[in-house]
Amino acid sequence: MYRTHTCGELRIADKGKKVTLAGWVQKSRKLGGMTFIDLRDRYGITQLVVEADAAPELVATASELGREFVIQVTGEVLERESKNAKMATGDVEIKVESINVLNKSVTPPFTIEETSDGGEDLRAKYRYLDLRRPPLQRALALRHRLAHEVRNYLDSKGFMEIETPYLIKSTPEGARDFVVPSRMNPGTFYALPQSPQTFKQLLMVAGYDRYFQIVRCFRDEDLRADRQPEFTQIDCEMSFVEQEDVLGMFEGMMRQMFKNALGVDIPDPLPRMSWYDAMDSYGSDKPDVRFGMKIHDITDDVKGHGFGVFDGSEYIGAIAADGCAEYTRKQIDELTEWVKRPQVGAKGLVYIRLNADGSVKSSIDKFYTPEQLSAIAAKAEAKPGDLVLVLCGPKRKTQTQLGVLRIEMGNRLGYRDPKVFAPLWIVDFPLFEWSEEDGRFYAMHHPFTAPKPEHIDWYYSDKKEDLERVCANAYDFVLNGTELGGGSIRIHDAQMQERMFDILGISKEDAEYKFGFIINAFKFGAPPHGGLAFGFDRVCALFGGQETIRDYIAFPKNNQGRDVMIDSPSEIDQVQMDELFLASTFKK
């Protein structure tokens, strides 16, 4: 028994107790012969005092303690003279009677405090020290709590967590697989799963009815910022369900997670928005609805007044930036440059100031009367003092640009408080996307996504415009401008599946080659089923009020897919290579 209490546990009620604590030396300081030591563990910090008149060996030991030494101390709980209201243990201190140095520490390469002085690379290399810092301890504690809430909720709803294999088969669809050479089966490879999609659908065929798994997935992609080659999903599937059943079940899960982990109540039921409305009003299929500043279609209002740029555009849209009428010429120029960056891609930016006195001023004054400009501003729901920002071009593209601009203005105006949570469902996605380039349809989700029952006539129609308006039985869970999860009702009917391949221009042979195994399984009585998956790393980050996932993963990889702490990936022995019947053709 190394301790009687943790470092976060003692209170004024424990006064007079003889206790033993163990932990790390956070800091130590001398004050008039006395030594004060902050002793830290996962549970908190407790102040220790070695009095000036203590035994000389004790005073000597105390004075030799360095940062991050691991010690065990015994002493009496005293009431502090100067209490620290910021600490849970701030009313007490321990009058130390003995110190046992359990382990020394060399000086850590950066400070282990709420914020560290170490750079990102250094902290990644010494991740096990960075993980001692309170923000990372809180992040991993939140992750544990959320996983536990997910499991408790789904267990209470009759879901079974079923583990699916990690050594599976490489599939020709989707992103790039990580592969694993087989020693026992020379020249062949396993693949690591990008998701357990096939297996969860097989479990439905097998009659498991309600499945979930918190599971690692792998994608060998060129890593964009904040992507990891291995990531964790909450993967779920249900049988004998319609879309309504799935949405109800999983917004219930999210509601319980918000309530139990954060004490936050989210609306019941959650708001829903069609994909079309999301694109039209927010320029995004993952709208941040914490704030308004919606996009408005002003095409009909501005066309035909002799302004060539507008007259030649398919679509003209506007947002009203709250209280930004005071923006200087310089600020507007900067914003214009910002939207013209390749990441946004607009050709230019038109503005209309709606001044506090109701007058208007615009970069397109010469084409429109003040009354016309006022009417446009009104259409954009601008109030006096607002700045109307206008972009034009092809419809969806321009809406997307306005969506990006809206988020930027939301950031600038402080509308994106990470402690405010505005979840919603996006529904009614188009089932197909038409590619002008290829002259064919693509599946917007995947070729097993079912059409909405009420659109079934269009689904079997031969007309392109009918197919374009077929909506999918698909849904995304969106929080604060981030897609946290999504899924669909799957096709379980052979004829409907054949029609899908038909529309996508996938031949019978191709379908057999790419999906033959699952199509075959479906011949043995596949139930109607559907499900979804949440990106758990991102769920944790957003619940924690952060945008980046790295601090919510204990041992993440960097943007080159490397773990710099353990120095991986790395070369392996020639013996290992030989056993796997592999020759590496790269040059050393």
Next chain:
Amino acid sequence: MYRTHTCGELRIADKGKKVTLAGWVQKSRKLGGMTFIDLRDRYGITQLVVEADAAPELVATASELGREFVIQVTGEVLERESKNAKMATGDVEIKVESINVLNKSVTPPFTIEETSDGGEDLRAKYRYLDLRRPPLQRALALRHRLAHEVRNYLDSKGFMEIETPYLIKSTPEGARDFVVPSRMNPGTFYALPQSPQTFKQLLMVAGYDRYFQIVRCFRDEDLRADRQPEFTQIDCEMSFVEQEDVLGMFEGMMRQMFKNALGVDIPDPLPRMSWYDAMDSYGSDKPDVRFGMKIHDITDDVKGHGFGVFDGSEYIGAIAADGCAEYTRKQIDELTEWVKRPQVGAKGLVYIRLNADGSVKSSIDKFYTPEQLSAIAAKAEAKPGDLVLVLCGPKRKTQTQLGVLRIEMGNRLGYRDPKVFAPLWIVDFPLFEWSEEDGRFYAMHHPFTAPKPEHIDWYYSDKKEDLERVCANAYDFVLNGTELGGGSIRIHDAQMQERMFDILGISKEDAEYKFGFIINAFKFGAPPHGGLAFGFDRVCALFGGQETIRDYIAFPKNNQGRDVMIDSPSEIDQVQMDELFLASTFKK
């Protein structure tokens, strides 16, 4: 909404209700114009009746239903005339008013019943159909329940589940790694973890204090029966603990799992047995203590009576097989051949019959008087009617052979009831094993296992016999003759670790190369820590009363490491090979 109730839910109290069910046709039979259908889902089976005078279309639909068709039916709950007490729903049946065929099924390749007529290979290929069978449904339900119990218990004790990476670094120690070629870092490889050992120790260095994870592990070994290349562990580690703390914590976990999943009470505290006692009395470090038939050392009793085989043996041991004195000559010959098989490896078998009348008869009658034989039988704790079986040779080797024989006799005598549970801890393992061949010590567990504090003087002694008697702070959890888990208190002191490498003949350079990374992390204040890991697949199988793990894994691999259902591992595209900078040197 596809159903109002599941197929396991309706009772006599629901009589008269109009209900909708959905599920699979288990079987259907005609009886005097009526059609009886057993409708199955994960929750149970409900009997449906289509009456002879029902609408002709309904009768027609019912008569066309095949096995494993997926249907939805609506009807009224009736009380059955002939009730079936064996079924939870056996008091009721549904008078069907409508049938909606949700999906047809081709004829399954084997029967989907409690026991199937399908061979192992066929069932493996159609695993998704085999998984519909009740024993497999129960197995996976038990697995889910046990995982949930583990998590609830450990969460309640302040443990955090922390996910560690799957793409790690190949290490030169231990079994063979599966490796994953890196595309982004040409010519280098990740490795899949054999266990999260390094990471969990780093988490202790990082101050997480109580960690656990139910986690997949990977070993590229030649597969013995009932081994899987990927398997699941309950992996745990604690800081500031001694052996006693770890044992108490995890027998508490097991106690809760037994109680909540099986309704079984296991002893509190659990029995403990030293490794030495286990070897001496059971010839195994994982003794099955559901029955006696202990091994007894009769060396001193039988040596020196002129029987050369015994006189030349280091050790002679005996077990008394209950009531087997009646064994015929033929049975004893068969048993003799059995122990001489290479899997057991004994040179021969000596027997002493202790007849019911107290007389003795032995294969070594001419070397011993009846009184001497009786005394030997008494030493083996034989009762009248027992058969004493004797093996001889080097001590540990012979004890092990007697242990195998004991288990065999336990099986033959029906002493190994899978519904009886006899868990215990094995403790006080030797820290080192001396290899005569190599003339050096090896670590019995691994080189980070701490010696028992009371043996510390021997640990620093230069004498071989001192080092041989150092016990490790290590422990195994054993159930019914199977090791379900094990672990140790780790060395956290640099000097003690250096001494360990010294004893094992590992040079400073070698230690740096093999373990440098973790040794370096330990310089920054490693707390005293220890932990253990349980083999979760085997825990599930034993709790389920089975010896083989395959039915407790949803999608297992066969003995060649293949998943015959998805046909993996398999060849991959040359494009994929090229992207990974790999050339496979195997011949097609």
